[in-house]
Amino acid sequence: MALPVLEIHELGVRRDGHQLLSHVSLEVRAGVLHFLVGPNGAGKSTLLSAILGFVEFTGTIRVHARDGGRIGYVPQQFPVDPTVPLTVGDFLGLARQRRPVCLGLARGTRRRIDELLARVGLEGFASRPLGALSGGELRRVLLAHALDPVPELLLLDEPGSGLDEIATGRLEEILVDLRRTAGVTVLMVSHDLDLARRIGNVVTLLDRGVVETGSPARILASDLANSLQRSRS
Amino acid sequence: MTALYDRLATLAGNGTLPDAFRYAFFVRGLLSVALLAPLLGGLSHVVVSRRLSFFSAALGQAALTGLTIGVVLGEPLNAAYGGIFGFCFLSALVMVYVQRHASLPPDTLVGVFLSFTLGLGICLLVAVTKRFNIHQVEAVMFGSLLTVTDTDLALLLGITVLVTAILAWVYNRLLLDSVAPVFGRKAVLDYLFVLLLTAAVVVSLKVIGALLVEAMVVVPAAAARNLARTLRGYLVLSVATALAAGVGGLFVSTQLLVPSGGAVVLALSVLFVLTLLAGGVRSFLARGDAGERPAQ
Numbered sequence: 001m002a003l004p005v006l007e008i009h010e011l012g013v014r015r016d017g018h019q020l021l022s023h024v025s026l027e028v029r030a031g032v033l034h035f036l037v038g039p040n041g042a043g044k045s046t047l048l049s050a051i052l053g054f055v056e057f058t059g060t061i062r063v064h065a066r067d068g069g070r071i072g073y074v075p076q077q078f079p080v081d082p083t084v085p086l087t088v089g090d091f092l093g094l095a096r097q098r099r100p101v102c103l104g105l106a107r108g109t110r111r112r113i114d115e116l117l118a119r120v121g122l123e124g125f126a127s128r129p130l131g132a133l134s135g136g137e138l139r140r141v142l143l144a145h146a147l148d149p150v151p152e153l154l155l156l157d158e159p160g161s162g163l164d165e166i167a168t169g170r171l172e173e174i175l176v177d178l179r180r181t182a183g184v185t186v187l188m189v190s191h192d193l194d195l196a197r198r199i200g201n202v203v204t205l206l207d208r209g210v211v212e213t214g215s216p217a218r219i220l221a222s223d224l225a226n227s228l229q230r231s232r233s
Numbered sequence: 234m235t236a237l238y239d240r241l242a243t244l245a246g247n248g249t250l251p252d253a254f255r256y257a258f259f260v261r262g263l264l265s266v267a268l269l270a271p272l273l274g275g276l277s278h279v280v281v282s283r284r285l286s287f288f289s290a291a292l293g294q295a296a297l298t299g300l301t302i303g304v305v306l307g308e309p310l311n312a313a314y315g316g317i318f319g320f321c322f323l324s325a326l327v328m329v330y331v332q333r334h335a336s337l338p339p340d341t342l343v344g345v346f347l348s349f350t351l352g353l354g355i356c357l358l359v360a361v362t363k364r365f366n367i368h369q370v371e372a373v374m375f376g377s378l379l380t381v382t383d384t385d386l387a388l389l390l391g392i393t394v395l396v397t398a399i400l401a402w403v404y405n406r407l408l409l410d411s412v413a414p415v416f417g418r419k420a421v422l423d424y425l426f427v428l429l430l431t432a433a434v435v436v437s438l439k440v441i442g443a444l445l446v447e448a449m450v451v452v453p454a455a456a457a458r459n460l461a462r463t464l465r466g467y468l469v470l471s472v473a474t475a476l477a478a479g480v481g482g483l484f485v486s487t488q489l490l491v492p493s494g495g496a497v498v499l500a501l502s503v504l505f506v507l508t509l510l511a512g513g514v515r516s517f518l519a520r521g522d523a524g525e526r527p528a529q
Contacts, residue, residue: 016336054417073416081412083281083458090464091412093405100404102468129462 376494
């Protein structure tokens with residue numbers, strides 16, 4: 001059995017007097033597509049925030065990874081800042097070159113950005129304004145950003161929300177390809193139970209604590225998962 | 234520097250340069266503006282993207298309070314840099330610390346700090362003006378070319394080089410941190426940037442004034458954003474706006490005998506309106522072009 005990339009033990013998160021998560025213990029094994037499902041307010045996004053160190057928590061979170069264990073992250077919301085006229089290339093260049101991006105992108109950076117964009121199916125998008133992208137295109141740009149350098153663990157927060165079927169299908173292909181070709185471990189919050197059934201290896205049902213973890217077929221057949229499914233349809 | 238002033242005065246005397254160049258204070262003002270434009274224009278778009286406009290206003294107020302503290306502690310009114318730098322750096326660090334740890338919105342917290350520093354500044358100012366002419370204090374509040382010395386110029390040059398070098402070094406990380414706060418704002422960048430901003434604001438006081446310096450770090454970016462479509466264009470237009478307003482304001486200030494800070498800020502406002510109109514016209518024309526394009 002593959003070793004865990006992420007180990008969470010007795011995690012608790014409390015904010016403004018409310019217990020958002022308690023006694024969360026979870027393992028995410030290397031090379032799997034691990035889904036986090038649960039009702040609204042179950043603490044799924046909060047769990048990702050705790051892993052990223054954005055919120056204070058009790059308990060322990062351990063990332064076992066090579067080369068410093070980089071974590072990639074694609075947030076659920078990404079409001080594009082209207083005060084800065086950034087292109088897709090500029091945005092991706094910010095984390096990929098030392099020279100200030102306002103002085104232009106280096107040739108090597110451009111090449112790297114083009115490769116990244118091709119990987120997420122956005123060839124030729126480097127000169128597009130970030131603010132002019134559709135929700136699906138923006139999500140893929142963020143995915144491209146999260147994939148370089150290749151992360152040991154990729155955290156995705158509702159990557160399919162607000163996307164049409166074609167965009168969701170494209171995202172699905174990218175994720176499956178990533179796992180197959182780069183062996184990236186993915187922990188993904190999603191309301192899309194069908195997606196979890198199709199491509200997931202492990203599903204954790206969360207409701208302020210771990211309700212159950214197991215194979216998609218078993219977890220998604222549970223009563224709570226079914227009630228979730230009904231509330232979405 | 235005296236040789237430079239004399240040379241320029243000679244050129245002004247024989248009509249090669251405008252008459253204003255006969256005065257050393259004007260040349261010093263012009264050199265100050267030439268340094269301030271890239272400094273404040275370069276910082277400007279990062280200030281706007283990090284939502285620090287109101288913060289800059291609070292820094293200006295803090296500078297006034299710092300000046301009075303410096304004078305109370307025995308520094309000369311014309312060079313109370315110890316008090317100004319000390320109080321402004323302290324205020325900036327405390328404001329960032331509280332913003333990062335409090336649950337209140339940043340503008341509310343800055344408002345509280347602004348009120349505190351203004352109240353403290355006014356109380357201390359009354360104590361100071363018993364010993365100094367109020368017009369000297371006005372020069373700090375609204376800017377005056379007459380008070381700029383060669384030492385101020387040297388300090389401005391040093392700070393400009395230092396801030397520009399550090400900004401260039403951290404620029405990409407800083408901008409990514411600004412436009413993508415969803416990835417988690419880095420504390421070190423928050424503190425570093427306000428220290429750079431504070432240093433730039435403090436060395437701008439002599440020309441722009443404590444009450445008006447906010448405009449110089451906000452309006453260049455606001456005007457540039459009306460026209461810029463690329464990051465490079467944004468930076469170039471910000472610096473060009475700051476430079477044009479600085480030089481224009483300086484000439485108006487010497488011709489009409491009004492405070493240099495007020496004249497520079499008025500020039501900035503005019504440029505903002507012009508870029509707003511130009512941007513509006515461009516958008517209108519672009520919509521017209523799109524409407525005329527045949528359906529495909």
